[in-house]
Amino acid sequence: MPDRAPPHVVIVDDKLEMAEMLSDGLAEHGYSAFAVATGKQALARVESEPVDALVTDLRMPGMDGIELLTAARRAVPDLPVLVMTAYGGMDTAIESIRRGAYHYLTKPFKLDELVVYLGRALDESRVRREARTLRKSLRDGAAKAGIVARSSAMRAALDVIVRVASSDVPVLLTGPTGSGKGMFARYLHAESGRARGPFVTVNCAALPEPLLESELFGHAKGAFTGATTRRSGLFAEAEGGTMFLDEIGEMAPALQAKLLDVLERRVVRPVGSTKETPIDVRIVTATHRDLRRRVAEGLFREDLLYRLDVVPVNVPPLRDRRDDLPELAAELLAKARARHPTSRVERLSRECLLAMLEYPWPGNVRELAHAVERLVLLGRSSEAHFADAALPHVATRDLPSVHFSGPVLPMRELQQRYARWALAELGGNKTRAAERLGIDVKTLGKYLAEDGGD
Incomplete structure (x- = not known):
């Protein structure tokens, strides 16, 4: 067992010598085990002291195993409970599983069998506790960043952010205008190892191409009219921190090529200079555009998209x-x-x-x-x-208008194309896509797998 305090286990059997034998055996395997002879005694311990697991016989006078299971899990909802039963009590054992028991052991059983299942139950209980702690930490951290995340869609997005925060991989935030992509970018920075470094934001749609290039990469003295002094640029200012490129879908193709070079070689070259400077910057981007569609239209570089889209996060409307x-x-x-x-x-x-x-x-x-x-x-x-x-009048119950164009397609191909489009729109999240389409994940998988033929 690990060096931390041994798990505390209560064992109850109306044949006390049986409970004591199991208790002694578990003690040899590093457990702190206590034997009692009645359900009421076991419940009193569960309610009055920290108990990590309960092992109970099913058939006992007074409070039987099913009653004890119900009462113990009411007192401690996540308490792992293992039940012991004779061969003739299988129906009751199965009922105990329905009521939340982790596993049942048929007498006679070997001590090693109890040790294996008890260890598994405690491991799963620990994982659930850690997950709850992580979710609470996630909610608390998000709340400090001004992000409200009670909905499943927001929790899913934040979960991805937390899991990738410690790495330096590029993150692409997608979602409609006004959904909070900037707050997500700041939260990602705050949760990362770069939190003490600068967080630099650039709106790629707000500046014309020449000015944006100069702002991002800097410029040498005399590089253009008015460049009376050397400027290091925002990539240099973001050194050791995070660069957030908002509205990346609006960046001009020429600048896209230069950004791709920065991502691949981790260096910047100021406008009008021949000298390259190494940089240590994490790049986070955001867009309300469908970048794959813009790639198809020739407005966005496909190789740059692959570099930016390492971890996509969809911020829901x-x-x-x-x-x-x-x-x-x-x-x-x-x-x-x-x-x-x-x-x-x-x-x-x-x-x-x-x-x-x-x-x-x-x-x-x-x-x-x-x-x-x-x-x-x-x-x-x-x-x-x-x-x-004073909000504009919007028909809240009307279905959004849908426009069709192009050749008439077979229904199977239409289903497949629409399913793929929906999946892309929702950041590749199959569960959310299935929910929005009103189907289960298995059916969505069938749509995606079909070839569109008859």
Whole structure:
């Protein structure tokens, strides 16, 4: 057993000598085991002291094994329970598995069999505890970064971020405008080993090509008109940290080639210079575009996409994370009230929150933030009403319009193409794609595997 405190196991059998024999045997294998003769005694120990596992006989006078199992797991929901039964009690043993027992042992059994299954049960219990701790840490860390993640879609995205944070691989954040890709990039940086280094953001759509090149790579003195001094560039400023290239899909092809060279050789060369400088920068990119479509249209380099798309993370639109909306709205309200302390608005009315849950939010979190700001500024009473948000009228129940063009395709090929498109749109997450398509993962796999022929 490891050097940490030995697992504490309670063993109960109405034949006390049997329980004591098992207890002594487990002690030889590094366990701290305690034998009792009744279900009530076992339950008292479970309720009063830390117990890592329970081993119980099924047929006992008074409180039997099934009753003890139910009561013990009510007191400690994740407690691993192993049951012992004679051959004639198989139906009861199977019932115990239905009620949450980890495994059953048919008497007579060897001590080694108990040791094996007890070890497995404790390992699985430890993994579940660690997973819960990780999820709590994930939620706490995300909350500190201003990210609300109660919905399964957001938790899935954050889980990927946490798993790749410690590495230096490029991460491509996809999702619609206003969904929070910038916050994800900052969270990734904060959780990484580069957290103490700089976090430099560049919006590739905000600057014309010549200026963006100079900003990113720097320039030598006299490289162009107005370049009166040497400039190191933002890649150099991001040394030891993270460079976040937002709206990477808008970058001009010539700059894409230069960025590809940076990714492959880890050096930058300022505009107008012949000298190359090594860099140590993690690159994170984001886009609301379908980059594969832009590759097909000749607007984005395929080799660069492969370099950037090492780990794709899809940031879901607000309409796909309704579970997050109440908490998100409450946080935005608190921030807006802090900016406008004279506002009469103190809270959102129930009508307002229900309307928010129904609204499609085409502008995503950014639109919600602006709507809450208007509520705080325009609200006439302590409770904000949705009408004060002055949002455009959007048909919340209508299906989005779909346009068809091109040749008529066989249904099988159409299913396959649409399934592949949906999978790409959702970042390759088959579970989410199946949910959105209204099918199970197995059926999605069949669609993807079909060749489109008859």
